[in-house]
Amino acid sequence: MSTASGLSAPTGTGVDSTDTAALRADSAPTRSVWVSRVIRVASVAAAVGLWQLLTAGNVRAGLRFDTLPTVTEIVAEFGEHLGTGQYYLDVAQSLIRIVTGFGLAAVVGVLAGIGLGRSRLLADVFGSLAELIRPIPAIALVPVAILLFPSDESGIVFITFTASLFPVLVSTRHATRALPTIWEDAIRTLGASRREVLTRVVVPGILPGVFSGLSVGMGVAWICLISAEMISGRLGIGYRTWQSYTIVDYPAVFVGMITIGVLGFLTSGIVELAGRRVTRWLPREVAS
Incomplete structure (x- = not known):
């Protein structure tokens, strides 16, 4: 049943949305920690991969990677x-x-x-x-x-x-x-x-x-x-x-x-x- 002035009766939706927001806030730090760890590992892996490409390819671009x-x-x-x-x-x-x-x-x-x-x-x-x-x-x-x-x-x-x-x-x-x-x-x-x-x-x-x-x-x-x-x-x-x-x-x-x-x-x-x-x-x- 609708109420006057276009206002609707309160429902449980507000409580559910609040709980959902709280859960998201709690899980955000956990996600950010895992993302940070993945980025750190990926950066090291990328550096190792680049080193392999430059040395195995005997690249000379100002620096003599072919000697390493x-x-x-x-x-x-x-x-x-x-x-x-x-x-x-x-x-x-x-x-x-x-x-x-x-x-x-x-x-x-x-x-x-x-x-x-x-x-x-x-x-x-x-x-x-x-x-x-x-x-x-x-x-x-x-x-x-x-x-x-x-x-x-x-x-x-x-x-x-x-x-x-x-x-x-x-x-x-x-x-x-x-x-x-x-x-x-x-x-x-x-x-x-x-x-x-x-x-x-x-x-x-x-x-x-x-x-x-x-x-x-x-x-x-x-x-x-x-x-x-x-x-x-x-x-x-x-x-x-x-x-x-x-x-x-x-x-x-x-x-x-x-x-x-x-x-x-x-x-x-x-x-x-x-x-x-x-x-x-x-x-x-x-x-x-």
């Missing part, structure tokens, strides 16, 4: 490496150096960053020294490391430590200084001790900045580790890659490069995942 190994040659070389124990020994040695150097840099960098960010005295004493050392590339310290340490292993770890230290230290220092003073004032009025201020205000507040520095530090650590292994190492992915270059084994060179990229990707992903877990309380934006 094809994808099939690299894959075959990779298979040979995976069947040898030397490959896994090199990977393990590089990972041990990264974990040791980066781990030390994470601890020292966070503690030093908090100290420099909260103490004017520490900033006056050590701040200028840190800023003088920071621009020096870690790889330029290889001669110093050779003179300082009795073994190549200690020197390589030192280079890795130095490379990743300053990104962590600077990010932590900036995050500490950026904390609103009202947070500390508020908890102090409630009778909090200095230790409680650190554990309940400072540390939780700087975590996003700390993990940003850790992420950058991990990437820099890999760059300098590989360079140090090429110069003074006897084991490791960097050393093996350089050895392959000296004997003109270019497929093996690319095996080393790919291995470095994969290891760097995985370790950076671990740092990012740890950061997300530790800062679960932060709001997350859903990619559209």
Whole structure:
């Protein structure tokens, strides 16, 4: 039965449409995540396919792709490496150096960053020294490391430590200084001790900045580790890659490069995942 003035009686259609819209909104993030993953995989596959076309076709278009190994040659070389124990020994040695150097840099960098960010005295004493050392590339310290340490292993770890230290230290220092003073004032009025201020205000507040520095530090650590292994190492992915270059084994060179990229990707992903877990309380934006 129709109502006056052309108005219809309310029905369940409005409720159904609202529910449908809500379901679509809930499923949209899931779809966008899968689309993003597909695009990422497709971009890598497209790059690999283009590499194969350019190298197999001996293309010379300003760049000499005909001198580079094809994808099939690299894959075959990779298979040979995976069947040898030397490959896994090199990977393990590089990972041990990264974990040791980066781990030390994470601890020292966070503690030093908090100290420099909260103490004017520490900033006056050590701040200028840190800023003088920071621009020096870690790889330029290889001669110093050779003179300082009795073994190549200690020197390589030192280079890795130095490379990743300053990104962590600077990010932590900036995050500490950026904390609103009202947070500390508020908890102090409630009778909090200095230790409680650190554990309940400072540390939780700087975590996003700390993990940003850790992420950058991990990437820099890999760059300098590989360079140090090429110069003074006897084991490791960097050393093996350089050895392959000296004997003109270019497929093996690319095996080393790919291995470095994969290891760097995985370790950076671990740092990012740890950061997300530790800062679960932060709001997350859903990619559209």
